[in-house]
Amino acid sequence: MDIKQLQYFIAVAGQMNFSKAAEKLHISQPSLSNAIKKLEQEIGSPLLERNTRNLQLTEAGELLYERAKVILKNMEVLKIEMDEVIVRGTSEITIGIMESIKHWLPKVITEYKKEYPEMMIHLVDILGSKRVEKSLKSYKTHLIITNQIMDDEDLEVKCLYEERLVAVLPLNHPLAEKERLTIADLSEEPFIISTEGFQTRQDILDAFARADKNINIQFEIERFETAVSLVRENLGITILPENYLKGPTANTIVQKEIDCPNLRRNVYVVYLKNRHLPLAIRQLLTDIMAVGKTL
Amino acid sequence: MDIKQLQYFIAVAGQMNFSKAAEKLHISQPSLSNAIKKLEQEIGSPLLERNTRNLQLTEAGELLYERAKVILKNMEVLKIEMDEVIVRGTSEITIGIMESIKHWLPKVITEYKKEYPEMMIHLVDILGSKRVEKSLKSYKTHLIITNQIMDDEDLEVKCLYEERLVAVLPLNHPLAEKERLTIADLSEEPFIISTEGFQTRQDILDAFARADKNINIQFEIERFETAVSLVRENLGITILPENYLKGPTANTIVQKEIDCPNLRRNVYVVYLKNRHLPLAIRQLLTDIMAVGKTL
DNA sequence: TTAATCTATAGCTTTAAACTATAAATGGGA
DNA sequence: TCCCATTTATAGTTTAAAGCTATAGATTAA
Known part of the structure; x- marks a missing residue:
């Protein structure tokens, strides 16, 4: 046989x-x-x-x-x-990413490339937890960086860092003047939220539920960038991870901390437990895991 | 490749x-x-x-x-x-057993043989939980009947029946006269118990511990038959599953119920979850699983 | 340097896995 | 009922590869 x-x-x-x-x-x-x-x-x-x-x-x-x-x-x-x-002249690595890590991943890759200039790096957008699992188990991606909470015994999940979720308001919005912001304050505002399947949507809905407040959803979006554009146009408010708002976006909207200790999210790197990762990829994994300390 | x-x-x-x-x-x-x-x-x-x-x-x-x-x-x-x-003229099945099921297994096999006379049945003695696992995972036994509590996700464990553990005393023993027997009564008697690794040993020790009583172990044995012989010779007392004591042994010792609701054990049939069992063996498994209702 | 030990190479033989051509079996439709 | 279309099986041949023996080459220990 x-x-x-x-x-x-x-x-x-x-x-x-x-x-x-x-x-x-x-x-x-x-x-x-x-x-x-x-x-x-x-x-x-x-x-x-x-x-x-x-x-x-x-x-x-x-x-x-x-x-x-x-x-x-x-x-x-x-x-x-x-x-x-096999150690070849050139080799490839595929990483599944989400948009809200743009503030640190490019830096990590820049450093990594100095050591491994011959590595070809594929960056693939991964949406939703089922796709995380599928993408890894079909051996299409080596590593995935996500805030999805994965519960699968075949997957190794390492937490990189925790970050706050903050309110995002248009310039000149009345709430921007308030000293302290609570879930209650956001309750009646037209809200922009990620579509079903995104962890951040769940985190926000959980926070409203725990505060026993209504949420007035007016828009569902797939990319934070879309949410920010809508806020800028005064079409609603939203809640986003604070790190995402660093950079040029910062001055075009108002971001404000919310009085709610649970409004946080974790960012993880996930990979297949039993997959053999070659040295060059293990090194990138190490570099990525170190990012939590420098943030 | x-x-x-x-x-x-x-x-x-x-x-x-x-x-x-x-x-x-x-x-x-x-x-x-x-x-x-x-x-x-x-x-x-x-x-x-x-x-x-x-x-x-x-x-x-x-x-x-x-x-x-x-x-x-x-x-x-x-x-x-x-x-x-493959359905052949003659086929084999290997069952791991413990001695204390002699009161029902022969009957089940007799019935089974009427339907599958060509099946060759190996009966193998299995001692201890590690051997249960090993014997199944090496594909040496198809089924194991045991009271060992197995916790392994690769194994399918089905409970056949529950039975009481009763005190076994020599004829004319003073305790035989008492109306009700408690753990306390047995505490100072010279005790005969199974060696390390047997579930029944653990069940008995647990019962003494819960009653906060000492146990005075004088003999460690591997087979219940040995324990009964020692009791008969007035060398100590023991606790055994009630079903084991059915048959000719019954008149040579005294068996007495103990006032202790936890003093019970389960008998299981265990097999590898992912192993394909041919029809003839699945039928025997069904026959064995039916035994709990007839007991 | 030589003997001992181990792996690689060369050339041949045998086995088995592929092909083409064709036969046999079966079920549906005229 | 019989024939045709479809599908699998058989026969015979060719080709590829996996095995063998004999021997060369490399390395270490004595």
């Missing part, structure tokens, strides 16, 4: 048709028939009930199909890992 | 010697050298640092070694499962 035989069998069981499976495998139909026949002899039992019209898996076939899929998946992952572990 | 190549590499990495690995694999040394060379070409990186005196794994070699071991293990398990799923 070798890998090729399992691949052939998976193709037949997947297509439920020898001829089409053979085509997909780029071999002739008789070769495939022969290969399956040999596999059945080796196992000592038929795997398929053949009929010129219908194919059907036997009990043994069903079992082999389930198990072989897992083994082939492992082989695929092995190939990916072996490719990555 | 196929299974054979991985096997060859594992052999070399395990022996750290091409010639000895070749011998173990029953192929010539040049064939093995060639095979590893081809594997390295395919992967695109050396797996071993060669020296006529010392071999050493490269980083890629280390990674492949770890991953390949898992894949080969999966292949082995697959072969076992495929062998078992």
Whole structure:
């Protein structure tokens, strides 16, 4: 029983048709028939009930199909890992990011590039917790930086830093004059919030619920940048992570601390626990993890 | 990258010697050298640092070694499962048991044999919780019947029945006359108990601890039969599951209920969650699980 | 330097996996 | 009912690769 035989069998069981499976495998139909026949002899039992019209898996076939899929998946992952572990002239790394880390990630990458100039870095936007999991488990991204709270035993989650969420108001907004701002103050204002699936949306809704106040949602957005534009146009107010507001944006709106100790979020770096990360990527991970201290 | 190549590499990495690995694999040394060379070409990186005196794994070699071991293990398990799923004239099943189920297991097997007369049944004694886990995970036993409390996510644990633990006294023992028996009554008596690692030992010690009473251990035994013999010879008293005492033993000692609601134990059937059990074994499992209702 | 030990190379043989051509089986439609 | 379309199996041949033996080359210990 070798890998090729399992691949052939998976193709037949997947297509439920020898001829089409053979085509997909780029071999002739008789070769495939022969290969399956040999596999059945080796196992000592038929795997398929053949009929010129219908194919059907036997009990043994069903079992082999389930198990072989897992083994082939492992082989695929092995190939990916072996490719990555090889020290080549140039190598690649893919990081899933969210927009609100723009204030520190470029600096970390600049430093990293001095040590590893040959590394090609892909930055991919990842939205929502399900995509975090999927992106990592399909081996598409090496690391993901997110504020999504992940609860999956296959994932390693490291907290980078904690930051406050602050109110964002248009210039000249009445609330900007107030000494102290509470959830109650924001309750009746037209509110701009992230769409379903974003952790920040949940954090904000939780804070309003705990304060037992209503929230008057008028806009749902996917990017903080959109939220800031809407605020600037006097269409509503919002709550954003304080670090996101650093930089040129700062003078175009008013940001104000809110009297609410729970209005905070954590930023994590997440990766697959069992994935082998080559040295160059482990180094970037270390650099990223150090960012919490310098912030 | 196929299974054979991985096997060859594992052999070399395990022996750290091409010639000895070749011998173990029953192929010539040049064939093995060639095979590893081809594997390295395919992967695109050396797996071993060669020296006529010392071999050493490269980083890629280390990674492949770890991953390949898992894949080969999966292949082995697959072969076992495929062998078992095939309906042959005669087939085998191995059950791990403890002695204290002799009062019902033979009956279940008698009934089962009427339906599956061709099944060969191995009964193996299993002592202690670590051995339960090991025996299942090495695919040596299909099912284990035990009172050990197992906490392992790979294992499926089904409770068959609950039974009382009762005091076992020699004939004419003064305590046999008492109307009601408590832990306190047993506290100073010379006590016979199972050795470390048995659930029943823990259950008894827990009961004494909860009652805040001393236990005067004089004998440690591995089999309940031994305990009963010692009691019969007036060397001490003990506590055993009530069902164990059914049958001819019953008249040679005195058994007495103890005023202690926690002095009970559960009997479980345990098997590997992800193992494919062929129909004939699933049927026996069903028969065993039905025993709790008839008891 | 030499002997011992180990891996690599060269050239040959054998095995098995692929191909093409064709036969056999089956079910649907004329 | 019979024939055709579809699909899998068989036969025979070619090609590729995996194995073998013999031997060379490299390294260390004596």
